[in-house]
Amino acid sequence: MDRRTFLTAGLGLGTLFVAGSVHAAWPKDAFEAQESGALIDMLAGSKPAPSDAITITAPDIAENGAVVPIAVSTTLEDVTRISIVVEQNPLPLTSTYDLTPDSVPYVSTRVKMQKTSNVVALVEAGGKSYSGVREVKVTIGGCGG
Amino acid sequence: MHLSRREFLSVMVAASAAGMLPHRGAQAANALYDLPPFGNVRILHFTDCHAQLLPVYFREPDTNLGLGAALGRPPHLVGQAFLDHFSLAAGSPEAHALTYLNFPSLAETYGKVGGFAHLSTLIARLRDAAGVEQTLLLDGGDTWQGSGTALWSRGTDMVEACNRLGVDVMTGHWEFTYGEEALRANLAQSNAEFVAQNIYLTEEAIFDELPAFDEDTGHAFRPYTLREVGGVQVAVIGQAFPYTPVANPKRFVPNWSYGIQEAPLQALVEEIRSRHNPGLVLLLSHNGMDVDLKLASRVSGLDAIFGGHTHDGVPAAIEVQNPGGMTLVTNAGSNGKFLGVMDFQVKQGRLAGFRYRLLPVFSSMLPPDPEMQAWIERMREPHLETLSQPLAVAGQTLYRRGNFNGTFDQVICEALLEHYDAEIALSPGFRWGTTVLPGETLTMEHVLDQTAITYPETYMNEMSGEQIKLILEDVADNLFNLDPYQQQGGDMVRVAGIEYSLDPTAPVGDRIRDLRTRDGAALDPKRRYKVTGWGVVGTVAPGPPVWDIVREWLLSKKEVNLPVLNKPNLLNIQDNPGLGI
Numbered sequence: 001m002d003r004r005t006f007l008t009a010g011l012g013l014g015t016l017f018v019a020g021s022v023h024a025a026w027p028k029d030a031f032e033a034q035e036s037g038a039l040i041d042m043l044a045g046s047k048p049a050p051s052d053a054i055t056i057t058a059p060d061i062a063e064n065g066a067v068v069p070i071a072v073s074t075t076l077e078d079v080t081r082i083s084i085v086v087e088q089n090p091l092p093l094t095s096t097y098d099l100t101p102d103s104v105p106y107v108s109t110r111v112k113m114q115k116t117s118n119v120v121a122l123v124e125a126g127g128k129s130y131s132g133v134r135e136v137k138v139t140i141g142g143c144g145g
Numbered sequence: 146m147h148l149s150r151r152e153f154l155s156v157m158v159a160a161s162a163a164g165m166l167p168h169r170g171a172q173a174a175n176a177l178y179d180l181p182p183f184g185n186v187r188i189l190h191f192t193d194c195h196a197q198l199l200p201v202y203f204r205e206p207d208t209n210l211g212l213g214a215a216l217g218r219p220p221h222l223v224g225q226a227f228l229d230h231f232s233l234a235a236g237s238p239e240a241h242a243l244t245y246l247n248f249p250s251l252a253e254t255y256g257k258v259g260g261f262a263h264l265s266t267l268i269a270r271l272r273d274a275a276g277v278e279q280t281l282l283l284d285g286g287d288t289w290q291g292s293g294t295a296l297w298s299r300g301t302d303m304v305e306a307c308n309r310l311g312v313d314v315m316t317g318h319w320e321f322t323y324g325e326e327a328l329r330a331n332l333a334q335s336n337a338e339f340v341a342q343n344i345y346l347t348e349e350a351i352f353d354e355l356p357a358f359d360e361d362t363g364h365a366f367r368p369y370t371l372r373e374v375g376g377v378q379v380a381v382i383g384q385a386f387p388y389t390p391v392a393n394p395k396r397f398v399p400n401w402s403y404g405i406q407e408a409p410l411q412a413l414v415e416e417i418r419s420r421h422n423p424g425l426v427l428l429l430s431h432n433g434m435d436v437d438l439k440l441a442s443r444v445s446g447l448d449a450i451f452g453g454h455t456h457d458g459v460p461a462a463i464e465v466q467n468p469g470g471m472t473l474v475t476n477a478g479s480n481g482k483f484l485g486v487m488d489f490q491v492k493q494g495r496l497a498g499f500r501y502r503l504l505p506v507f508s509s510m511l512p513p514d515p516e517m518q519a520w521i522e523r524m525r526e527p528h529l530e531t532l533s534q535p536l537a538v539a540g541q542t543l544y545r546r547g548n549f550n551g552t553f554d555q556v557i558c559e560a561l562l563e564h565y566d567a568e569i570a571l572s573p574g575f576r577w578g579t580t581v582l583p584g585e586t587l588t589m590e591h592v593l594d595q596t597a598i599t600y601p602e603t604y605m606n607e608m609s610g611e612q613i614k615l616i617l618e619d620v621a622d623n624l625f626n627l628d629p630y631q632q633q634g635g636d637m638v639r640v641a642g643i644e645y646s647l648d649p650t651a652p653v654g655d656r657i658r659d660l661r662t663r664d665g666a667a668l669d670p671k672r673r674y675k676v677t678g679w680g681v682v683g684t685v686a687p688g689p690p691v692w693d694i695v696r697e698w699l700l701s702k703k704e705v706n707l708p709v710l711n712k713p714n715l716l717n718i719q720d721n722p723g724l725g726i
Contacts, residue, residue, distance in 0.1 A: 057408070059404050060404070060405060060628075060630040060631055061388055061391055061630075061631060061633070062391075063390045063391055063395065063402060063403065063404075064390075064395065069402075116653070135631075137622075137626075137631050139391060139619055139622070139623060139633075140615075140616065140619045140683075141391045141392060141682045141683070142392065142573060142620075142680065142681070142682035142683075
């Protein structure tokens with residue numbers, strides 16, 4: 001069995017194990033919210049504080065808007081949750097991650113982006129909400145020198 | 146034998162170069178090319194030669210707008226503003242090489258530029274002057290694309306030419322448009338080290354265990370190389386064009402992800418400095434000059450960036466302050482027209498001083514290197530019949546370079562319009578493509594100089610007025626976005642069949658105004674128009690290659706005299722020193 005086949009098999013197994021537990025806490029309202037400002041207030045409970053301690057790693061210009069790699073890390077302490085919001089998406093909340101106290105506050109995912117947008121990372125740490133932001137450009141491409 | 150005036154002059158130049166006429170170039174050549182000795186490391190740098198093995202004409206832009214922080218600073222100066230900034234005398238050899246001013250007339254005076262046989266002579270002269278072991282030759286990329294012979298040989302002719310030239314280190318951009326297999330085969334034949342710190346295998350490619358330079362870091366290529374030059378350890382980091390899969394078809398490089406990669410670059414610079422303690426850390430970059438200027442202000446520890454991509458011939462190294470000190474930024478033009486010469490003084494393992502010159506390669510002042518010349522002729526021989534096919538006479542200067550339509554772009558667009566009986570034509574804003582002087586005979590080689598890419602297919606589609614505006618807005622933002630990291634380094638898409646106004650200072654979505662068709666009617670957002678074009682990135686277009694269509698059009702015209710040049714009406718950029726004509 002080569003690496004890809006092995007990993008695919010492994011992923012299938014993993015999905016089976018977690019499916020039941022995740023569905024119980026599905027934050028339906030947040031994932032169906034269509035307006036990012038209200039969404040962020042809903043997730044944060046109030047206006048999050050802008051923080052330089054949050055790093056968003058993302059391309060300046062997306063190579064493929066259908067799969068834009070986004071990673072969020074932070075030097076804040078006691079991080080309990082990280083959420084990734086694409087402001088201009090029809091459904092702005094892409095994902096939230098609940099972290100246990102011992103986990104390294106780093107998440108990495110891929111998001112679909114229809115057009116150029118701010119990507120907002122919301123971090124809950126020590127009972128407070130913080131945010132970081134970074135713009136990712138989506139272009140039709142071509143015409144390069 | 147009938148000779149036009151232009152052809153008569155070419156014959157005279159050839160005769161002069163062959164020693165048949167009194168050679169008046171030696172003194173001028175010495176004044177240009179004898180550099181006072183300085184320092185202990187000489188870096189020679191050429192970039193974006195676009196496979197021009199023979200001497201060419203190349204007209205510099207009359208429009209190269211800079212906005213925001215880039216307003217009025219190099220490279221966003223043209224014409225007289227350029228001469229004033231760099232204290233160059235109008236009509237001097239440097240003024241002719243660096244600006245469009247009085248172009249066709251000064252081109253007659255100074256002759257063609259570049260050519261690998263002449264470049265080879267200049268490189269040998271500069272290497273000998275400094276001591277061969279004290280020099281390093283860098284190639285910034287866009288070397289394997291831009292001519293018929295490069296396209297037909299998938300870049301192998303240029304690999305051979307660069308081996309003969311003695312290139313030590315290179316990075317790339319258009320090299321990738323031949324696809325991974327051809328690229329790897331070429332690199333196997335190349336004596337140069339190919340470096341790129343900003344290309345990683347995609348996650349899928351890592352899963353599939355595809356070839357990587359370093360499986361652990363994910364680097365597809367060697368990120369940097371160390372060379373001992375004149376007793377000094379010199380690290381050269383590679384920075385390939387970061388938007389290759391965006392500006393060119395992603396299908397050619399499906400396994401690689403690019404990007405500017407500031408944080409990994411900073412980490413790499415620190416690792417190189419702590420592990421090897423080199424005397425110099427250099428970045429060989431294909432970012433484009435505005436991106437390099439921003440990068441230099443944010444990444445510490447680079448002594449210099451040798452840049453290309455945007456084809457800016459800038460005759461000085463720009464000193465950029467950053468948190469760790471200062472980084473020099475250069476850009477060495479295009480088409481083999483220039484050779485950058487950086488002399489570094491390295492003392493006690495640190496940069497202590499520098500001298501930078503951007504030397505124009507005037508073919509008439511540099512005798513061709515006989516071996517290179519003979520090889521070029523041998524390589525071209527089987528293709529000569531195709532390349533030299535006469536198509537029409539140029540009734541005016543035909544060129545491309547500039548933010549908006551050049552006359553050669555207009556030729557391409559008009560040819561497409563006529564071939565497809567379309568209403569609107571679009572053509573990519575490439576910055577390569579040589580210049581043809583009035584009176585010269587246009588050949589198939591000239592057409593290929595403007596079109597020789599691996600995705601030359603043409604199309605004719607129906608698009609709504611709204612879609613057309615969207616395309617213009619998108620490309621304008623890739624040129625005029627205030628953040629250089631969101632620019633792709635090409636010029637504005639070329640058009641025919643439409644007229645428009647453009648406010649480069651407006652935000653995306655609001656730059657393009659007052660779109661009209663050729664008959665003066667406002668473009669209807671809802672109506673569908675017949676639109677033709679080429680150089681499609683997302684898919685393979687169904688129509689014949691653009692060079693066939695341009696060839697047919699030229700043959701039917703006999704002489705090219707364009708009634709219109711579809712440049713936009715520019716708003717809000719009065720007094721911009723990047724605007725000449």
